[in-house]
Amino acid sequence: MDTLTSENTSLEAKPPMPPFGVCVKCGGPVKPVFLPGSRIISPKWLTPDLCEACERAMLKAQEGQEKAAKARKLAVSSNLPPEALAWNFDRAEAAAHRLKADRADMELWHRAFYACRHWIGGRKGLYLYGDTGTGKTVLAWCLLVWALTQDDPLTGLFLPVGDLAEKSAAPFAKRATAVRLLVLDDIGAVRPTRTLREALFGIVDARVRSGLPTVYTSNYGPGELDKRLRDQFGRVIDRIVGSTDGVPVMGRSFRMLEAEQRWR
Numbered sequence: 629m630d631t632l633t634s635e636n637t638s639l640e641a642k643p644p645m646p647p648f649g650v651c652v653k654c655g656g657p658v659k660p661v662f663l664p665g666s667r668i669i670s671p672k673w674l675t676p677d678l679c680e681a682c683e684r685a686m687l688k689a690q691e692g693q694e695k696a697a698k699a700r701k702l703a704v705s706s707n708l709p710p711e712a713l714a715w716n717f718d719r720a721e722a723a724a725h726r727l728k729a730d731r732a733d734m735e736l737w738h739r740a741f742y743a744c745r746h747w748i749g750g751r752k753g754l755y756l757y758g759d760t761g762t763g764k765t766v767l768a769w770c771l772l773v774w775a776l777t778q779d780d781p782l783t784g785l786f787l788p789v790g791d792l793a794e795k796s797a798a799p800f801a802k803r804a805t806a807v808r809l810l811v812l813d814d815i816g817a818v819r820p821t822r823t824l825r826e827a828l829f830g831i832v833d834a835r836v837r838s839g840l841p842t843v844y845t846s847n848y849g850p851g852e853l854d855k856r857l858r859d860q861f862g863r864v865i866d867r868i869v870g871s872t873d874g875v876p877v878m879g880r881s882f883r884m885l886e887a888e889q890r891w892r
Contacts, residue, residue, distance in 0.1 A: 642664075642671055643671065646673050648675075653677075656679045658678070661675075706784045706786055712772075712773065715773060716770055717744075720741065720770050724738070724882075727886060727889065736878040737877070740756065740758075740877040740878070744756075753873075754771075755844045755872040756843065757845070757846045757853075757874065757876060757877065761881025762877045763879075767877065768786075768811045768845050782808040783808045783809070784808060785809075785811070789813060789814050789816075801827050801831060805831055805835060806838075810840070813844075815848070816846050817846075828864050842871070
């Protein structure tokens with residue numbers, strides 16, 4: 629008797645298609661799938677557990693979970709605080725629309741938002757400055773989270789300037805010279821010790837010479853930063869100002885706006 633091979637398997641050997649199955653997720657119809665067989669396996673029909681729509685949704689959800697897990701891993705290695713992982717540009721804009729009822733206040737903030745969201749990167753960094761609570765650090769988080777969650781993610785690091793004064797910051801300081809995108813948070817907020825001056829100059833100078841962009845946040849505008857800290861951070865200030873575009877982050881404090889809504 630002839631054996632079943634790919635050569636002698638024909639359409640006539642195909643068994644009749646069984647009735648449609650039922651999707652275990654949505655209860656919809658599931659079309660059986662024909663397996664043509666091989667030298668050792670007879671042709672047969674199989675009925676999947678999921679319909680095509682539910683299977684596509686499951687695969688999409690799995691891809692999203694894998695991407696989110698990868699982003700969390702990158703974020704942890706980038707020294708971002710846990711609350712930063714939940715921020716992106718869409719959420720930041722939604723929060724502003726929810727809290728900023730005054731049109732002029734919204735327009736002031738939106739200029740900074742637009743500059744960050746449409747930042748082209750390259751060698752030029754950003755210097756975000758404004759009063760306390762205006763959203764400078766959140767916008768910097770959004771930039772870094774964006775970089776970390778690309779299909780081809782960039783290396784990044786979030787580094788509060790005050791941490792550079794600690795001896796334990798040495799590994800971070802070394803990484804800060806090489807990552808693709810660095811956020812140095814709160815320039816000018818910490819007393820300029822010798823350790824801090826040396827660490828900050830080493831990072832900023834190395835990144836400028838390598839053409840790597842840095843995002844800075846500060847309560848001081850460039851002129852005020854120069855006036856207050858020229859004696860302690862003169863060389864650093866020159867490099868920061870020369871390698872960034874200044875972005876004023878103006879408007880009312882988000883913290884105060886949230887408090888007003890809570891206390892109504």
